[in-house]
Amino acid sequence: xxxxxxxxxxxxxxxxxxxxxxxxxxxxxxxxxxxxxxxxxxxxxxxxxxxxxxxxxxxxxxxxxxxxxxxxxxxxxxxxxxxxxxxxxxxxxxxxxxxxxxxxxxxxxxxxxxxxxxxxxxxxxxxxxxxxxxxxxxxxxxxxxxxxxxxxxxxxxxxxxxxxxxxxxxxxxxxxxxxxxxxxxxxxxxxxxxxxxxxxxxxxxxxxxxxxxxxxxxxxxxxxxxxxxxxxxxxxxxxxxxxxxxxxxxxxxxxxxxxxxxxxxxxxxxxxxxxxxxxxxxxxxxxxxxxxxxxxxxxxxxxxxxxxxxxxxxxxxxxxxxxxxxxxxxxxxxxxxxxxxxxxxxxxxxxxxxxxxxxxxxxxxxxxxxxxxxxxxxxxxxxxxxxxxxxxxxxxxxxxxxxxxxxxxxxxxxxxxxxxxxxx
RNA sequence: GGAAAGUUGUCGGAGUGGUCGAACGAGGCAGAUUCGAAAUCUGUUGAGCAAGCAAUUGUUCCGGGGGUUCAAAUCCCUCACUUUCCGCCA
Numbered sequence: 001x002x003x004x005x006x007x008x009x010x011x012x013x014x015x016x017x018x019x020x021x022x023x024x025x026x027x028x029x030x031x032x033x034x035x036x037x038x039x040x041x042x043x044x045x046x047x048x049x050x051x052x053x054x055x056x057x058x059x060x061x062x063x064x065x066x067x068x069x070x071x072x073x074x075x076x077x078x079x080x081x082x083x084x085x086x087x088x089x090x091x092x093x094x095x096x097x098x099x100x101x102x103x104x105x106x107x108x109x110x111x112x113x114x115x116x117x118x119x120x121x122x123x124x125x126x127x128x129x130x131x132x133x134x135x136x137x138x139x140x141x142x143x144x145x146x147x148x149x150x151x152x153x154x155x156x157x158x159x160x161x162x163x164x165x166x167x168x169x170x171x172x173x174x175x176x177x178x179x180x181x182x183x184x185x186x187x188x189x190x191x192x193x194x195x196x197x198x199x200x201x202x203x204x205x206x207x208x209x210x211x212x213x214x215x216x217x218x219x220x221x222x223x224x225x226x227x228x229x230x231x232x233x234x235x236x237x238x239x240x241x242x243x244x245x246x247x248x249x250x251x252x253x254x255x256x257x258x259x260x261x262x263x264x265x266x267x268x269x270x271x272x273x274x275x276x277x278x279x280x281x282x283x284x285x286x287x288x289x290x291x292x293x294x295x296x297x298x299x300x301x302x303x304x305x306x307x308x309x310x311x312x313x314x315x316x317x318x319x320x321x322x323x324x325x326x327x328x329x330x331x332x333x334x335x336x337x338x339x340x341x342x343x344x345x346x347x348x349x350x351x352x353x354x355x356x357x358x359x360x361x362x363x364x365x366x367x368x369x370x371x372x373x374x375x376x377x378x379x380x381x382x383x384x385x386x387x388x389x390x391x392x393x394x395x396x397x398x399x400x401x402x403x404x405x406x407x408x409x410x411x412x413x414x415x416x417x418x419x420x421x422x423x424x
Numbered sequence: 425g426g427a428a429a430g431u432u433g434u435c436g437g438a439g440u441g442g443u444c445g446a447a448c449g450a451g452g453c454a455g456a457u458u459c460g461a462a463a464u465c466u467g468u469u470g471a472g473c474a475a476g477c478a479a480u481u482g483u484u485c486c487g488g489g490g491g492u493u494c495a496a497a498u499c500c501c502u503c504a505c506u507u508u509c510c511g512c513c514a
């Protein structure tokens with residue numbers, strides 16, 4: 001949620017900023033409603049003051065033995081006027097709130113406007129492997145080595161589902177363990193979270209109301225139902241909803257492992273075979289809660305951590321700074337780590353690091369007390385995948401494949417696989 | 425799944441229609457005392473919204489929503505959650 005005062009004071013600034021995301025904002029109705037609402041509030045509060053004063057007279061008059069029927073009758077009339085105004089205010093307020101909830105976050109000043117095509121590669125690490133043999137795709141490797149059973153996964157749950165088997169399952173589990181150990185070493189608190197969340201979580205994270213159809217609902221979609229989380233971020237940024245944190249407790253650093261459940265309705269493309277885009281994939285997610293002044297630093301830290309993991313795995317990747325329009329609705333800025341998948345000939349996102357600044361905190365009312373000013377302020381929330389396995393796993397198999405069809409296991413993962421060096 | 429009891433400020437915990445934004449205690453903050461600290465004493469201490477340059481004023485909030493009433497923390501309805509007991513179960 002954006003700061004309502006900012007829109008009141010400088011609607012054109014906000015409008016231009018959102019335009020960089022390709023979002024066309026029109027504040028004329030909003031500003032009119034907001035002004036109307038404030039006028040009505042002033043009016044109704046006067047009446048309420050009158051009612052309160054009158055009501056206080058009733059017991060006083062009774063004590064004095066005076067007749068109270070007249071004052072009760074006139075106050076009742078005031079009460080009726082109040083209900084009418086209150087109802088108008090509530091209607092306006094609902095429309096205003098819904099409008100505010102529908103607005104995306106404003107991109108940082110330094111972002112380029114536009115979509116994907118304006119993303120900028122700001123770093124390349126490692127090199128594309130140069131195979132002296134005919135390299136296989138990860139799908140072939142998985143099938144040949146029995147790591148992943150796509151057919152039976154589809155049998156169990158349809159397209160976009162698969163079964164990790166044997167060493168494939170162990171490799172997947174090794175990756176997750178490796179990630180978690182990295183985060184523990186950096187002082188992050190490790191969390192295992194509920195996978196079924198209530199509506200407020202989606203609203204607080206900024207996924208709802210707009211993207212409520214992109215998730216799986218347990219019962220029928222309603223405000224009392226629960227949905228399967230599309231990312232651990234949805235849970236992590238809601239932990240302190242409606243709470244006030246101490247400044248001395250910040251930053252808070254979390255790493256949570258969950259599968260991510262996504263409908264991905266209509267987004268499957270034939271080149272995304274295998275596990276590139278599934279309805280369930282594993283991810284370790286990092287989230288930080290910081291003060292506003294520390295959030296830029298935290299962002300750099302998160303990007304650095306995600307990069308380091310890929311580097312330790314020895315995988316070739318590039319780091320992209322996303323254009324405003326490619327950042328998700330909740331975010332001010334996003335850097336993607338994109339990993340080279342030889343068979344596809346493209347780089348695919350394995351981590352997305354973002355700064356939401358106070359956008360999510362405003363939505364879910366997470367504040368901290370500023371020790372200097374003693375005032376309550378919204379925290380900043382940041383998140384970064386650390387990492388998602390579903391693109392890493394294919395990239396790893398393909399980049400580490402050998403001519404004889406075997407796959408070398410990266411050094412850092414071996415201790416999680418009983419010292420195994422090669423899958424064959 | 426069945427039954428009961430709860431949900432009050434930073435925390436514990438009173439309050440069953442008006443004098444309650446809320447007793448009392450703890451904690452926090454400021455001051456006194458002290459070389460300093462502890463202990464003790466004194467004072468102070470919630471948030472949102474509206475108006476105002478501000479001081480301030482008004483208003484709302486006692487789990488969420490709705491209702492009754494001149495007036496609701498208090499009465500009624502409803503939803504959510506928590507705890508305990510029983511049943512079932514990994």
